[in-house]
Amino acid sequence: MTRVLLQMTGIVKEFPGVRALSGVDLDVRAGEVHCLLGQNGAGKSTLIKVLAAVHQPDEGTLEWDGQPVSFGSPQAALKSGIATIYQELDLVPDLSVAENIFLGHELSTAGFSQRHRANRTARELLVRLGHAEISPARSVGSLAPAGQQIVSMARALSRDTRLLILDEPSAVLDQEGVANLFRVIRGLTAEGVAVIYISHRLEEIRQIGDRITVLKDGRTVATGLAVAETPTADLIKLMTGRAIEYVFPPRPSVAADGPVVLDAQDLSLAGVFGGVNLAVRAGEIVGLAGLVGAGRSEILETLYGARRATTGTVSVDGKQLRRGSVTSAVKAGVGLAPEERKSQALLLDESVSNNITVSSLAAFSRAGFLDRGSERTQSSKLTASLDVRPAGVTRAVRTLSGGNQQKVVLARWLLRECRVLLLDEPTRGVDVGARTEIYQLIRRLADSGVAVVVVSSEVEEVLGLADRVLVIREGEVVHEGPATELDESRVLDLVMEGKVA
Amino acid sequence: MTENVPASDETARVEAAAQETAREDNPVLALLRTSAGRNAGLVVALLIVCVVGAITAGDRFTSSDNALTILRYATTVGVVSIGMTFVIIGGGIDLSVGAILALASVWCTTLATQQSAQDSHWIVLVLVALAVGAGCGLVNGLLVAYGGVVPFIATLAMLASARGLAEIISDKKTQIVQVPDFVDFFDREIVGIGISVYLFALVALVAWVLLNRTTFGRRTIAVGGNLEAARLAGINVKRHTVLLYVLLGICCGIAALMLVARTSTGSSTHGQGYELEAIAAAVIGGALLTGGRGSIVGTVFGVLIFATITNIFVLNNRSQSEQQLLRGAIIVAAVLLQQRLASRNSKT
Numbered sequence: 001m002t003r004v005l006l007q008m009t010g011i012v013k014e015f016p017g018v019r020a021l022s023g024v025d026l027d028v029r030a031g032e033v034h035c036l037l038g039q040n041g042a043g044k045s046t047l048i049k050v051l052a053a054v055h056q057p058d059e060g061t062l063e064w065d066g067q068p069v070s071f072g073s074p075q076a077a078l079k080s081g082i083a084t085i086y087q088e089l090d091l092v093p094d095l096s097v098a099e100n101i102f103l104g105h106e107l108s109t110a111g112f113s114q115r116h117r118a119n120r121t122a123r124e125l126l127v128r129l130g131h132a133e134i135s136p137a138r139s140v141g142s143l144a145p146a147g148q149q150i151v152s153m154a155r156a157l158s159r160d161t162r163l164l165i166l167d168e169p170s171a172v173l174d175q176e177g178v179a180n181l182f183r184v185i186r187g188l189t190a191e192g193v194a195v196i197y198i199s200h201r202l203e204e205i206r207q208i209g210d211r212i213t214v215l216k217d218g219r220t221v222a223t224g225l226a227v228a229e230t231p232t233a234d235l236i237k238l239m240t241g242r243a244i245e246y247v248f249p250p251r252p253s254v255a256a257d258g259p260v261v262l263d264a265q266d267l268s269l270a271g272v273f274g275g276v277n278l279a280v281r282a283g284e285i286v287g288l289a290g291l292v293g294a295g296r297s298e299i300l301e302t303l304y305g306a307r308r309a310t311t312g313t314v315s316v317d318g319k320q321l322r323r324g325s326v327t328s329a330v331k332a333g334v335g336l337a338p339e340e341r342k343s344q345a346l347l348l349d350e351s352v353s354n355n356i357t358v359s360s361l362a363a364f365s366r367a368g369f370l371d372r373g374s375e376r377t378q379s380s381k382l383t384a385s386l387d388v389r390p391a392g393v394t395r396a397v398r399t400l401s402g403g404n405q406q407k408v409v410l411a412r413w414l415l416r417e418c419r420v421l422l423l424d425e426p427t428r429g430v431d432v433g434a435r436t437e438i439y440q441l442i443r444r445l446a447d448s449g450v451a452v453v454v455v456s457s458e459v460e461e462v463l464g465l466a467d468r469v470l471v472i473r474e475g476e477v478v479h480e481g482p483a484t485e486l487d488e489s490r491v492l493d494l495v496m497e498g499k500v501a
Numbered sequence: 502m503t504e505n506v507p508a509s510d511e512t513a514r515v516e517a518a519a520q521e522t523a524r525e526d527n528p529v530l531a532l533l534r535t536s537a538g539r540n541a542g543l544v545v546a547l548l549i550v551c552v553v554g555a556i557t558a559g560d561r562f563t564s565s566d567n568a569l570t571i572l573r574y575a576t577t578v579g580v581v582s583i584g585m586t587f588v589i590i591g592g593g594i595d596l597s598v599g600a601i602l603a604l605a606s607v608w609c610t611t612l613a614t615q616q617s618a619q620d621s622h623w624i625v626l627v628l629v630a631l632a633v634g635a636g637c638g639l640v641n642g643l644l645v646a647y648g649g650v651v652p653f654i655a656t657l658a659m660l661a662s663a664r665g666l667a668e669i670i671s672d673k674k675t676q677i678v679q680v681p682d683f684v685d686f687f688d689r690e691i692v693g694i695g696i697s698v699y700l701f702a703l704v705a706l707v708a709w710v711l712l713n714r715t716t717f718g719r720r721t722i723a724v725g726g727n728l729e730a731a732r733l734a735g736i737n738v739k740r741h742t743v744l745l746y747v748l749l750g751i752c753c754g755i756a757a758l759m760l761v762a763r764t765s766t767g768s769s770t771h772g773q774g775y776e777l778e779a780i781a782a783a784v785i786g787g788a789l790l791t792g793g794r795g796s797i798v799g800t801v802f803g804v805l806i807f808a809t810i811t812n813i814f815v816l817n818n819r820s821q822s823e824q825q826l827l828r829g830a831i832i833v834a835a836v837l838l839q840q841r842l843a844s845r846n847s848k849t
Contacts, residue, residue: 306733330735344733347726349793358723359734361716368715412734 002029004066005194006051006163011060013046020046022218024060028163033185033195035205035227037239038215044198047215048165051196052084053077065162083156084165091148093141098122100140101155125154129184146177153184164188165196170204174291182208202232214238247436248464249443258282259317261451262334262420264303267312272298273475276312280420280451285442287466287483288455289491295475296455297339300422303453304336305329316420330359332420335413337406339424339455345409346397353379353393356411363416382411386441403434410441421445423454427461439465459491471495534842536796539787543802550809558816567812569694573763575808576701577602577756579801581775582782583708584752586800589783590712591745592725592792593645593652597637597659598753598779602772604667605633605757610676610767623683630761631754637663638750642743660776667769676767687762697759704755709797721745725792778807781828785835807831 006028013021021043028034038044049055051062053071062069064080071077091100098118099106107114107121122136131150134143140151149169156164166185170178185195185208199205205212209227213220214235222238258281268274273295280286288296301307303314308324315321322328338344347355356379357364364375379393386407388400397408406426413421426442427435442465446452456462462469463483471479471494479486479494532538554562561567581598588595609630637659644655678684689696712718723731724738732738756775761767784790785806786799807828814824 304733326732326735327737336733338733343727344729346730347723347793350722350726354719354722358719358731358736361719365716368717369710370714370716370719372714 002031004028005030005064007061007063008051009061009063011047011050011062012058013050013055014058019218021050021057023220024215024218025220025223026213027224028194028196029211030162030194031189031192032210033189033197033208035209035212036196036198036215037205037212037235042215042239043218044215045167046218048084048167048196048198051077051165052082078159081160081162082165083159083161083163085149085152085156085167085169087168087171091140091151094139096137096139097126097134097143097151097154098136100151101125101136101158103155105159121158122154125157126150128157128187129154130180130187131184144177145172146174146180149173149177149181150184157188161193163194163196165198167198169197170199170201174293178204202235206232247439249440251443251467252283252447258284261317262303262453263315263318265313265315267299267302267314268310269295269298269302269307270310273302273472276477278303278453278470280453282449282451283446284468285446285452285454285466287462287469288453288472289459289462289469289495290472291457291495294472294495296472297424299472300336300424300453300455301338303329304334304422306336330416333416333418334420334422335359335416335418336422337409337413337424337426339428341402341405341409341428346405348398349396351394352383352388352397352400352408355397355408356382356393356415359412360416378415379411382414383407386411386414387437401431401434402428403430403438406430406434406438407441410438410445414445418450420451420453423452425456426454427456427458459488463488463491530842533838536787539796540798540802543786543799543806547802547806547809550806550813554809554813554816558813561816562813567816569698571805571808571812572698572701573695574811575804576697577759577763577772578775578778578782578808579701579804580704580752580756580759581749581772582779582800582804583704583797584749585779586783586786586788586795586797587708587712587721588652588745588749589780589788589790590725590792590795591721591742592728593742593745594780594790595641595656595746595749596653596776597641597656597663598749599772599775600660600663600667601634601637601750601753602757602760602775603769604637604663604670605630605754606761606767606771607667607671607676607769608633608767609757610678610761611670623680623686626678626680626683626761627758630757631751634750634752634754634757635747636750637753638747639743641750642746645746646739646742664769671767671769673769678761678765678767684762684765687759697763700755700759704752705797705801712795712797717744722793725794727793777828777832781832781835782807784832784839787839789839790836 004027006026008024008026011021011024011026012019024043024047026034026036026047036044036047046055050057053074053076056070062071069080071080071082092103095103098115098121101122102118107118119136123132126132126134126136129150131147134147134150140148143151149172153164169181173181185197189195197205197209205227212225212227212230212235213223214225215221216239260279261282262278262280264276264278267276267278276299278286288299290296298307302309305314305321305324305326305328313320313323314329316329316332316334319332321332321334342348347358353376357375361370364371364378376393383391383393388404388407388411390400397405400408423442427438430438442452442454454462454466456465463486466483469479469481469483469486469491470477471491473495533542551562581602585595585598609626612625612629641652641656641659644650645652648655687696691699712721720731720736720741723734723736724741728738753772757771760771764771782803783795783800785803786796786801788795788800810827810831811824814827
């Protein structure tokens with residue numbers, strides 16, 4: 001029986017008006033991979049922040065290596081051997097790998113850095129992680145996300161880490177990167193390091209996890225479940241409190257002779273994708289499936305004019321758009337809900353209303369003067385019909401949850417009554433309940449005659465939502481056909497084909 | 502209200518609550534975060550400055566003549582500060598305003614002093630000043646928006662070039678204005694208040710409407726608040742950026758005309774230090790140097806506070822150097838205060 005390294009009992013964390021954690025128990029053993037499962041808002045992030053001493057718990061006890069402790073600061077937790085690798089990696093791109101690894105605890109003599117020793121130690125750490133090919137002198141910015149993650153882990157190990165917390169580490173990785181990551185994790189646990197692994201992907205947990213703790217609404221609903229003995233259906237039931245599948249709205253049959261709204265001919269972007277032909281009829285939803293980095297987002301952005309196509313044309317309702325001009329696309333009735341909602345779509349400090357009307361300002365102005373009353377009425381109507389919560393169009397968008405922020409972005413294009421809607425990862429960061437609403441909303445839009453193109457990393461989502469699917473591999477369309485003729489494994493085959501060899 | 506919110510809003514509630522915790526710390530800071538509260542804070546600051554003035558300079562400060570002096574001084578830098586507020590909200594900065602002002606003053610007075618132009622109409626003078634301002638702003642804007650030069654460098658280059666050109670045109674001499682209609686116009690007073698004060702008020706009013714009630718203003722906030730989001734929302738961000746710098750250039754032209762009228766001269770040394778004062782006034786008034794936020798009312802107060810402090814220094818016979826020292830300290834204090842307000846705001 002392995003030693004218990006960390007024991008958290010009855011952890012409570014309150015923010016005014018809300019209990020983020022109301023009684024969480026967690027025990028982690030040395031040398032195990034302990035998976036933390038839960039929906040968005042279940043309290044996973046708050047819990048790891050309590051553990052890393054970013055937040056102080058209001059109630060509950062924490063035992064570290066058999067001793068009751070309370071970490072006063074993140075530095076204290078680090079010193080005790082708890083390292084957290086957050087979703088957004090905190091590396092300095094212009095410093096070298098070695099410099100990043102020893103950032104904050106540089107190897108130095110009288111203030112002079114010992115570069116050779118740092119490089120040597122860094123190399124040892126990288127070898128230990130099975131990545132001897134990463135040079136300690138290389139700048140971190142030139143590494144792929146997978147490599148950067150390795151550097152983060154090397155940094156954690158440079159401090160004698162005994163517990164490593166990984167928050168959705170696979171989100172930035174492709175299949176191969178995930179396999180590497182798992183190899184590294186197995187190596188670490190073999191040395192006795194405990195790992196807390198957070199992920200939404202159940203199949204990953206199957207592969208790497210030893211035991212599972214499930215959180216729901218800030219409470220532990222199950223702890224210490226052995227991965228091997230717990231069926232997936234049980235886990236979903238624990239996470240949601242009900243057994244659910246994503247519910248996709250039914251597909252009405254698209255008139256095969258319906259007018260083609262969006263038509264792209266021989267579209268290409270040098271070095272990213274090429275030879276894309278795409279025709280979307282009114283009322284049709286076309287899905288683009290493929291791995292991250294296959295060029296899916298770039299295709300959408302090129303259709304939208306946000307990237308300047310190298311060759312090819314894009315037409316809407318038969319009228320050709322000016323190449324590389326967002327303004328021309330928007331005028332023709334094209335709307336984009338980009339992948340990175342917060343950085344690419346929203347003005348976070350501005351009101352819901354201002355965010356909805358920002359693409360339709362001309363419609364609300366007379367000689368440049370805005371009719372703010374009408375702006376608010378129209379926005380209120382839309383948010384009510386989309387069920388944006390909390391209601392009220394004057395609050396800042398920042399205070400809304402992911403799903404509601406996404407509805408605000410969709411409302412922006414609903415207001416413009418656009419002809420073509422391009423959706424990049426429309427349900428990223430959106431929880432299960434709100435997903436269903438967004439799927440229905442997208443279908444409703446299509447039914448009203450809009451041509452929709454959806455990009456998603458979740459094959460299930462593309463297959464469930466779209467009428468027709470284009471599979472993209474390394475910038476090329478490798479398959480095109482009705483969604484009903486494909487299943488998840490076939491799509492994965494298509495996506496991976498040629499990569500294995 | 503927490504009772505019947507569905508689970509899907511858990512995140513929203515946690516975020517909102519976390520924000521509220523952050524805000525609870527200090528009631529004064531919390532008040533200053535609202536726009537009404539900030540303006541109230543600026544009124545209090547201005548009153549404190551006035552009390553200091555009344556104590557140290559007595560009647561000389563409190564006389565109505567002195568109040569008019571402060572106002573008249575505030576008008577030139579005030580018009581520039583209002584233009585600067587737009588550029589800052591739009592995510593930019595302009596270091597060349599003082600130099601543009603000098604160039605505009607020299608160029609228009611050169612025309613007005615030439616023999617052939619002796620009896621030229623005053624409107625020529627006005628048009629030239631505005632055109633020079635707009636032209637310099639256009640160059641700044643094109644460099645920033647289409648040339649991809651960071652605003653700091655583009656306008657720093659303009660600062661050097663515009664003042665250099667002003668020195669060449671004027672041969673480093675002060676040029677006396679000889680257009681009586683023009684000087685007379687600005688000498689006029691309405692109920693005892695100089696015409697330039699009315700002009701400043703008019704510029705401020707137009708600017709307030711432009712920022713808060715028009716598509717131009719809304720787009721400015723969008724471009725400065727999140728450039729990428731504004732671009733993907735279909736706003737022509739490059740054209741808009743150019744327009745912002747042109748707007749500021751025109752403000753410099755107006756300020757140049759006011760200064761030419763007040764001093765009856767055009768000179769390549771006009772407007773020195775205006776960039777600092779204009780940026781400081783906008784920042785004190787609540788403009789965020791990262792863009793996306795700012796207020797015309799706030800900027801006007803910022804200008805008045807600076808003008809009053811300058812006046813108190815003059816009345817007490819303190820040196821220009823001491824004045825500079827205090828100014829620097831005020832700017833740092835304002836930015837520090839603003840960062841405390843802003844960092845709490847953006848925490849999630």
